[in-house]
Amino acid sequence: MFCKEILVTVSILGVSPEIDFETKSATGNVKIDVGFRNPSGKHITRTIKIANSTVSEYSTYLDEKITLRLEEVTFSPYLSNGRATLSIKAEKASV
Numbered sequence: 493m494f495c496k497e498i499l500v501t502v503s504i505l506g507v508s509p510e511i512d513f514e515t516k517s518a519t520g521n522v523k524i525d526v527g528f529r530n531p532s533g534k535h536i537t538r539t540i541k542i543a544n545s546t547v548s549e550y551s552t553y554l555d556e557k558i559t560l561r562l563e564e565v566t567f568s569p570y571l572s573n574g575r576a577t578l579s580i581k582a583e584k585a586s587v
Contacts, residue, residue, distance in 0.1 A: 493567040501559045502526035507550045510541060524550055524585075526560075541581045553587060561586045 506525035509518045522545040527537045540562070564583035569576060 495565045495567070496563065498562050498565055499559055500526075500528070500562065501557065502528045503555065503557050504550060504553045505537065505555070507547050507554065509547055520544055522547055522550065538578065538580060540585070541579075542585045543581070543583050545585065550587075558587050 503526065504524060505527050508523050510521040510523050511517070512519050520543070522542045524540045524542060525537060526540060527535055530536055540560075542562075562580075562582040562585050566579075566581045568579040568581075570579060571577065
C-alpha cells in the first residue's frame with residue numbers, strides 16, 4: 493500500500509543508521525523505532541525507515557512525543573517467525 497502523506501503522533505524510542513548486512517556499510521537511510529498506544533491502551537512499537545536522512549535529524553527528539561509527517565510512504569506486510577509484521581518506509585519525514 494502506498495500513501496502520499498501521513499501524520500503520526502508517536503514517541504521516538506531509538507534512532508540508528510540502516511546497515512547493509514552484506515557489505516556492513518551504511519545505506520544512507522535511518523531507522524526510527526517509535527511507540528504509541530492503541531485504542532485499547534496497549535503500547536505498540538514499530539520501526540520506520542526513512543530514506544536519505546541522518547540520525548542527528550531525529551536524535552534530539554528521543555523519548556519525546558512528536559508528530560511526524562511522512563511523505564511517499566510504503567506499507568508492506570510480511571511474516572516474520574510466523575507472526576504478521578509491517579514494513580514502513582518513507583522517502584521523506586519531518587517533525
